[in-house]
Amino acid sequence: xxxxxSCIETPAFGERYARNDAIGAACLAMWTLMVAVIAPSPFPxxxxxxxxxxxxxxxRRALNDAQLRRGxxxxxxxxxxxxxxxxxxxSTASVWALALAAALAVPVAxxxxxxxxxxxxxxxxxxxxxxxxxxxxxxAFAYARARR
Amino acid sequence: MTGTPIANEIRRLRFDHGEMTQQALxxxxxxxxxxxxxxxxxxxxxxxxxxxxxxxTFGVGVEDVFRWAA
Numbered sequence: 001x002x003x004x005x006s007c008i009e010t011p012a013f014g015e016r017y018a019r020n021d022a023i024g025a026a027c028l029a030m031w032t033l034m035v036a037v038i039a040p041s042p043f044p045x046x047x048x049x050x051x052x053x054x055x056x057x058x059x060r061r062a063l064n065d066a067q068l069r070r071g072x073x074x075x076x077x078x079x080x081x082x083x084x085x086x087x088x089x090x091s092t093a094s095v096w097a098l099a100l101a102a103a104l105a106v107p108v109a110x111x112x113x114x115x116x117x118x119x120x121x122x123x124x125x126x127x128x129x130x131x132x133x134x135x136x137x138x139x140a141f142a143y144a145r146a147r148r
Numbered sequence: 149m150t151g152t153p154i155a156n157e158i159r160r161l162r163f164d165h166g167e168m169t170q171q172a173l174x175x176x177x178x179x180x181x182x183x184x185x186x187x188x189x190x191x192x193x194x195x196x197x198x199x200x201x202x203x204x205t206f207g208v209g210v211e212d213v214f215r216w217a218a
Protein backbone atom coordinates (compact mmCIF):
# COMPACT_ATOMS: atom_id res chain seq x y z
CA UNK A 1 0.00 0.00 0.00
CA UNK A 2 1.65 3.17 -1.16
CA UNK A 3 -0.61 5.50 0.75
CA UNK A 4 1.19 7.45 3.42
CA UNK A 5 0.57 5.81 6.77
CA SER A 6 3.15 7.76 8.67
CA CYS A 7 2.60 8.26 12.35
CA ILE A 8 5.98 9.97 12.71
CA GLU A 9 4.99 13.31 14.08
CA THR A 10 7.50 16.11 13.95
CA PRO A 11 7.05 18.65 16.76
CA ALA A 12 4.48 21.30 15.85
CA PHE A 13 5.34 25.00 15.72
CA GLY A 14 3.45 25.52 18.99
CA GLU A 15 5.40 22.78 20.77
CA ARG A 16 8.79 24.04 19.60
CA TYR A 17 7.90 27.63 20.48
CA ALA A 18 6.54 26.65 23.92
CA ARG A 19 9.67 24.62 24.70
CA ASN A 20 12.03 27.43 23.65
CA ASP A 21 9.94 30.08 25.41
CA ALA A 22 9.87 28.03 28.62
CA ILE A 23 13.67 27.90 28.57
CA GLY A 24 13.77 31.65 27.87
CA ALA A 25 11.32 32.38 30.69
CA ALA A 26 13.37 30.27 33.12
CA CYS A 27 16.52 32.25 32.24
CA LEU A 28 14.61 35.55 32.45
CA ALA A 29 13.21 34.55 35.85
CA MET A 30 16.73 33.89 37.18
CA TRP A 31 17.92 37.25 35.86
CA THR A 32 14.84 39.05 37.23
CA LEU A 33 15.39 37.46 40.62
CA MET A 34 18.86 38.96 40.69
CA VAL A 35 18.20 42.44 39.24
CA ALA A 36 14.64 43.09 40.41
CA VAL A 37 14.26 41.23 43.72
CA ILE A 38 17.61 40.57 45.41
CA ALA A 39 19.26 43.85 44.32
CA PRO A 40 16.49 45.81 42.56
CA SER A 41 17.29 48.67 40.19
CA PRO A 42 14.93 50.63 37.90
CA PHE A 43 16.43 50.07 34.43
CA PRO A 44 16.67 46.23 34.51
CA UNK A 45 13.16 46.11 35.97
CA UNK A 46 11.80 48.27 33.14
CA UNK A 47 13.63 46.18 30.52
CA UNK A 48 12.14 42.96 31.91
CA UNK A 49 8.67 44.53 31.90
CA UNK A 50 9.26 45.56 28.26
CA UNK A 51 10.23 42.02 27.28
CA UNK A 52 7.08 40.70 28.99
CA UNK A 53 4.95 43.29 27.20
CA UNK A 54 6.39 42.26 23.82
CA UNK A 55 6.33 38.48 24.39
CA UNK A 56 2.89 38.05 22.77
CA UNK A 57 4.08 40.00 19.74
CA UNK A 58 7.23 37.81 19.52
CA UNK A 59 5.03 34.74 19.16
CA ARG A 60 2.78 36.27 16.52
CA ARG A 61 5.79 37.40 14.53
CA ALA A 62 7.45 33.97 14.70
CA LEU A 63 4.19 32.29 13.63
CA ASN A 64 3.68 34.69 10.72
CA ASP A 65 7.26 34.20 9.53
CA ALA A 66 6.96 30.42 9.72
CA GLN A 67 3.57 30.41 7.99
CA LEU A 68 4.95 32.37 5.06
CA ARG A 69 7.39 29.51 4.48
CA ARG A 70 5.28 26.46 5.29
CA GLY A 71 1.56 27.28 5.14
CA UNK A 72 -0.88 26.40 7.95
CA UNK A 73 0.97 25.76 11.20
CA UNK A 74 -1.77 26.09 13.79
CA UNK A 75 -5.37 24.93 13.94
CA UNK A 76 -8.10 24.06 16.44
CA UNK A 77 -5.95 21.36 18.10
CA UNK A 78 -3.19 23.87 18.75
CA UNK A 79 -5.78 26.33 20.08
CA UNK A 80 -6.81 23.71 22.66
CA UNK A 81 -3.20 23.33 23.82
CA UNK A 82 -2.80 27.12 24.03
CA UNK A 83 -6.02 27.42 26.03
CA UNK A 84 -4.63 24.87 28.50
CA UNK A 85 -1.43 26.96 28.77
CA UNK A 86 -3.50 30.10 29.36
CA UNK A 87 -5.35 28.42 32.23
CA UNK A 88 -2.06 27.34 33.84
CA UNK A 89 -0.68 30.89 33.35
CA UNK A 90 -3.70 32.47 35.04
CA SER A 91 -3.69 29.97 37.91
CA THR A 92 0.02 30.43 38.58
CA ALA A 93 -0.22 34.24 38.44
CA SER A 94 -3.18 34.16 40.85
CA VAL A 95 -1.38 31.89 43.31
CA TRP A 96 1.72 34.10 43.12
CA ALA A 97 -0.32 37.27 43.79
CA LEU A 98 -2.08 35.60 46.73
CA ALA A 99 1.23 34.38 48.14
CA LEU A 100 2.67 37.90 47.83
CA ALA A 101 -0.37 39.38 49.57
CA ALA A 102 -0.04 36.80 52.34
CA ALA A 103 3.68 37.53 52.68
CA LEU A 104 2.95 41.25 53.04
CA ALA A 105 0.52 40.43 55.83
CA VAL A 106 3.12 38.51 57.82
CA PRO A 107 5.59 40.76 59.71
CA VAL A 108 8.53 38.36 59.24
CA ALA A 109 8.18 38.44 55.41
CA UNK A 110 6.98 42.05 55.19
CA UNK A 111 10.29 43.47 56.40
CA UNK A 112 12.49 42.15 53.59
CA UNK A 113 9.78 42.93 50.98
CA UNK A 114 9.52 46.56 52.07
CA UNK A 115 13.25 47.07 52.63
CA UNK A 116 13.71 48.21 49.00
CA UNK A 117 11.01 50.25 47.28
CA UNK A 118 11.46 48.37 43.97
CA UNK A 119 11.36 44.91 45.52
CA UNK A 120 7.54 44.64 45.50
CA UNK A 121 7.12 45.53 41.80
CA UNK A 122 10.12 43.31 41.07
CA UNK A 123 8.45 40.41 42.88
CA UNK A 124 5.22 41.01 40.96
CA UNK A 125 7.07 41.02 37.62
CA UNK A 126 8.94 37.87 38.67
CA UNK A 127 5.56 36.28 39.34
CA UNK A 128 4.41 37.08 35.81
CA UNK A 129 7.56 35.51 34.39
CA UNK A 130 7.15 32.40 36.54
CA UNK A 131 3.51 32.18 35.38
CA UNK A 132 4.71 32.56 31.78
CA UNK A 133 7.17 29.72 32.33
CA UNK A 134 4.46 27.54 33.86
CA UNK A 135 2.07 28.24 30.96
CA UNK A 136 4.64 27.52 28.23
CA UNK A 137 5.88 24.40 30.04
CA UNK A 138 2.27 23.19 30.33
CA UNK A 139 1.77 23.69 26.58
CA ALA A 140 5.00 21.83 25.72
CA PHE A 141 4.08 19.01 28.12
CA ALA A 142 0.54 18.75 26.69
CA TYR A 143 1.91 18.41 23.14
CA ALA A 144 4.40 15.75 24.25
CA ARG A 145 1.67 13.83 26.15
CA ALA A 146 -0.69 13.96 23.16
CA ARG A 147 2.01 12.47 20.91
CA ARG A 148 2.40 9.37 23.09
CA MET B 149 -6.67 15.09 24.77
CA THR B 150 -5.47 11.50 24.56
CA GLY B 151 -7.90 8.81 23.46
CA THR B 152 -11.33 9.49 22.07
CA PRO B 153 -14.43 7.31 21.60
CA ILE B 154 -14.77 8.58 18.02
CA ALA B 155 -13.29 6.24 15.42
CA ASN B 156 -12.73 7.29 11.81
CA GLU B 157 -12.05 5.99 8.33
CA ILE B 158 -9.68 8.74 7.26
CA ARG B 159 -6.78 6.45 6.41
CA ARG B 160 -8.95 4.20 4.22
CA LEU B 161 -10.59 7.20 2.56
CA ARG B 162 -7.20 8.69 1.75
CA PHE B 163 -6.24 5.40 0.11
CA ASP B 164 -9.50 5.36 -1.86
CA HIS B 165 -8.90 8.90 -3.05
CA GLY B 166 -5.81 8.38 -5.13
CA GLU B 167 -3.52 7.62 -2.20
CA MET B 168 -3.86 11.13 -0.91
CA THR B 169 -1.05 12.10 1.45
CA GLN B 170 -1.63 13.32 4.99
CA GLN B 171 -0.18 16.69 3.99
CA ALA B 172 -2.55 16.99 1.01
CA LEU B 173 -5.54 16.28 3.25
CA UNK B 174 -4.23 18.73 5.83
CA UNK B 175 -3.85 21.44 3.17
CA UNK B 176 -7.34 20.74 1.81
CA UNK B 177 -8.84 21.11 5.29
CA UNK B 178 -6.61 24.03 6.40
CA UNK B 179 -5.16 22.15 9.35
CA UNK B 180 -1.71 20.87 10.24
CA UNK B 181 -0.39 17.43 9.32
CA UNK B 182 0.03 16.78 13.06
CA UNK B 183 -3.74 17.06 13.47
CA UNK B 184 -4.35 14.52 10.66
CA UNK B 185 -1.86 12.14 12.31
CA UNK B 186 -3.59 12.57 15.68
CA UNK B 187 -7.01 11.98 14.07
CA UNK B 188 -5.90 8.82 12.29
CA UNK B 189 -4.34 7.51 15.50
CA UNK B 190 -7.61 8.14 17.37
CA UNK B 191 -5.93 10.59 19.72
CA UNK B 192 -8.04 13.62 18.81
CA UNK B 193 -11.74 14.27 18.31
CA UNK B 194 -12.24 17.02 15.70
CA UNK B 195 -14.64 19.92 15.95
CA UNK B 196 -17.88 19.64 14.01
CA UNK B 197 -16.52 22.13 11.48
CA UNK B 198 -13.37 20.11 10.84
CA UNK B 199 -15.36 16.88 10.63
CA UNK B 200 -17.51 18.43 7.90
CA UNK B 201 -14.47 19.79 6.08
CA UNK B 202 -12.83 16.34 6.03
CA UNK B 203 -16.03 14.67 4.85
CA UNK B 204 -16.47 17.30 2.16
CA THR B 205 -12.89 16.80 0.97
CA PHE B 206 -13.66 13.11 0.42
CA GLY B 207 -17.10 13.85 -1.03
CA VAL B 208 -18.93 11.76 1.56
CA GLY B 209 -21.13 12.37 4.61
CA VAL B 210 -19.74 12.93 8.09
CA GLU B 211 -21.17 9.61 9.25
CA ASP B 212 -19.14 7.86 6.54
CA VAL B 213 -15.94 9.24 8.04
CA PHE B 214 -16.62 9.25 11.77
CA ARG B 215 -18.50 6.86 14.02
CA TRP B 216 -19.05 6.41 17.74
CA ALA B 217 -16.84 3.47 18.73
CA ALA B 218 -17.04 3.41 22.52
